[in-house]
Amino acid sequence: MAVKNMTKKQIQTFFERLREQRPNPQTELNYSSPFELLIAVMLSAQATDLSVNKATDRLFPVANTPEAIYALGVENLKHYIKTIGLYNSKAENVIKTCQILISKHQSQVPDNRVDLEALPGVGRKTANVVLNTAFGQAAMAVDTHIFRLGNRTGLAVGKNVLEVEQRLMKVIPKEFILDAHHWLILHGRYCCIARKPKCAECIVSDQCNWPERFDFGATVPTGIRQTKKSV
Known part of the structure; x- marks a missing residue:
């Protein structure tokens, strides 16, 4: 099943939550210049x-x-x-x-x-x-974590990293663009992981469009039928 693209409202809420969770996201690489x-x-x-x-x-x-x-x-x-x-x-x-x-x-x-x-x-x-x-420029480095997250959630669906990068730069609101790379890579690294995503702990699971998130513990909204795996 193809993942639907997030709506503007979903994306706004998605990044508001990530910003609230990590107000000052930083790279985990050590550097001083x-x-x-x-x-x-x-x-x-x-x-x-x-x-x-x-x-x-x-x-x-x-x-x-x-x-x-x-x-x-x-x-x-x-x-x-x-x-x-x-x-x-x-x-x-x-x-x-x-x-x-x-x-x-x-x-x-x-x-x-x-x-x-x-x-x-x-x-x-x-x-x-x-x-x-x-240098504080608006740029989006798409690694394996961000590529996976973009396609899985519907935030930025693309066949390759360049398509995902271009989609992200287009849909992310300007107020979030400078820190978006860090928010996404950290969320992909620690929550939206590859094999066993932590959907039960995810602060944006209700904005995510991945159908399988309910199988990994995301709260099932009223009216959505649970699969056997999620029961």
Whole structure:
């Protein structure tokens, strides 16, 4: 059964609830500068924020500028990030990125998509995270959590991450857009999880259009017939 798109009223209530639950949502990656955020997000591909934080908590006290990390070189950088998946290719991309930041951007992280996506190892999702979190720009980084949540709830139905991103940017009210990425990723990570979503605990289950939410404990409105699984 196809999930229906949420209405404007549903979306408004959806984000009002998420904002009330987390008034000041933040990324769970540890960083203290746009450059540290860029490196952390580059390392986070196919890795957990926890594993990245463990690595950068060792790395950043030693090297947290383009010059310092570039001076480490690929092999020494690997020593700090070897506990993270794909660390070989990530180390090479980080060193190349540091070199470009030094030579072309005065060691500063670009605040625009074109220059960010020109950096080795930086795709659209990473660029969106940096633009939104470091520079306060309206951008939506769609990861696996947000892609799942958007399609499951009817907030933003799309066949790929770009379709979901574009839909989210279109339907999310302006008052929520800057923090929407954090609200959605945290809700997807801790409540609307993949295999066993916590619908019984979900603060927006009554706005969700996923038919199976009742099977996972969401309150069944009057007039809706329960399935055997939810009885």
